[in-house]
Amino acid sequence: MTIASITQLICFVALSATLVLGALGVVLLPNIVYSAFLLGGVFLSVAGLYLLLNASFVAAAQVLVYVGAVNVLILFAIMLVNKKENLAAIPGLGLRRLLSGAVCGGLFLLLIRVAFTTPWALPGPEAVGEEATIRIGEHLFSDYLLPFELASVLLLMSMIGAIVLARRDVLSSDVITGEAVDQGLIEKERTPLLLENSPR
């Protein structure tokens, strides 16, 4: 057993402990701001696991996209909707949690059984290691070119969709006369006429 493998093992154990505890915290903590920050920790430890799996490019993409974009987006959403509200008690909540816990435990046992009884074709071919980024580039511009281009269209569609869904239905100036709409409508001190017809 060499030093490198011991280090790998220690890193794996530490990262998995962070991952599992962070995931439980995300699901169970009552304060949602703590959950969002713990989610960032979970994403970072997943990136560490990718580094252990010889995938430096995907680890960098994980940090950039998940920690840098998705987590910040979630924090902004919490900031925009974080109103203290007392959730009304619903009957049978404890039973529901117990039942869903049993279902998830059964799913977990099934997954573990599949993982440990399937005869995997190990050891597989030698891992490419540091050349992984080059291989990914070759894949993206040869046999996965169509999904790659479709992904760009998907990102454009979701960007436009997010803007359309999240914008307010109030214009800052009148379309015809060009004079400014009063600020109370924009700040939502008074609700616009459109919302009165919609179901509440």
Added chain:
Amino acid sequence: MEFTIPTTIPLQAYLALAAVLFCTGVWGLINSRNAVRVLMSIELMLNAVNINLMAFSNYLDGQLIRGQVFAIFVITVAAAEAAVGLAILLSLYRNRETVDMERFNLLRW
């Protein structure tokens, strides 16, 4: 009974870790009252799937690392999903003034 520590990390360790993460995500998805937490649970499940893809790519497909390419596409789709999901959440909040999942029941019965 002899108990030996494996010299390298086995593939099954990654699969078990991903299973734990996925089941946590499913439980959170079912039981969360807050709509933002539901989106976070979906991200947890997507990350569990990504860990599986990367582990298979490293252990079983070391030369053509197709699992890593798939993981990149999953990350892309997850980013798009988070953006659209949070936009839907914002417009829901604007209409209903709440983020409680139990009160988003207009189309339920």
